[in-house]
Amino acid sequence: MTDNNLFYVCSLIEYIARQTKNKRKVVVDSLGIEGIKKQLHDAPVNHCLSFEQVGEEIIDHYKITTGDFDTITNCKYKVPSFQDIGKLYAIIVENSSEKGDFPTEIKNLFSSFISDEISRFNTNLYYQNPDFLRCSYKAGYLLE
Numbered sequence: 430m431t432d433n434n435l436f437y438v439c440s441l442i443e444y445i446a447r448q449t450k451n452k453r454k455v456v457v458d459s460l461g462i463e464g465i466k467k468q469l470h471d472a473p474v475n476h477c478l479s480f481e482q483v484g485e486e487i488i489d490h491y492k493i494t495t496g497d498f499d500t501i502t503n504c505k506y507k508v509p510s511f512q513d514i515g516k517l518y519a520i521i522v523e524n525s526s527e528k529g530d531f532p533t534e535i536k537n538l539f540s541s542f543i544s545d546e547i548s549r550f551n552t553n554l555y556y557q558n559p560d561f562l563r564c565s566y567k568a569g570y571l572l573e
């Protein structure tokens with residue numbers, strides 16, 4: 430596996446969450462560990478396809494329904510791209526995972542409180558140093 434695959438899958442999860450207006454936890458719960466492993470495995474091929482196509486296929490296959498976690502519509506500031514946020518998640522996953530267990534760390538990170546906080550684009554949390562975010566994630570609360 431390469432860093433590009435991790436970046437791709439983290440960006441894909443962010444993309445799907447935005448499209449379905451769900452918390453990122455809903456997406457990773459729908460995929461499960463096996464689904465996350467499959468996306469990491471398929472990433473080298475899926476890089477050639479659009480996020481729209483792959484996202485739509487995943488939404489249909491895993492029956493991800495529309496939620497009400499919309500942090501984009503009423504954002505007062507420029508919303509970072511799903512790939513910018515995917516890169517942030519990839520850095521945190523890579524620096525947090527035990528022995529390169531990316532699927533478990535992806536599920537844990539996207540299911541944690543920090544994911545909801547990063548997704549609130551009316552704050553500047555997503556611009557914080559990735560090490561600060563990783564340490565906060567590991568602590569279970571926002572550090573000061």
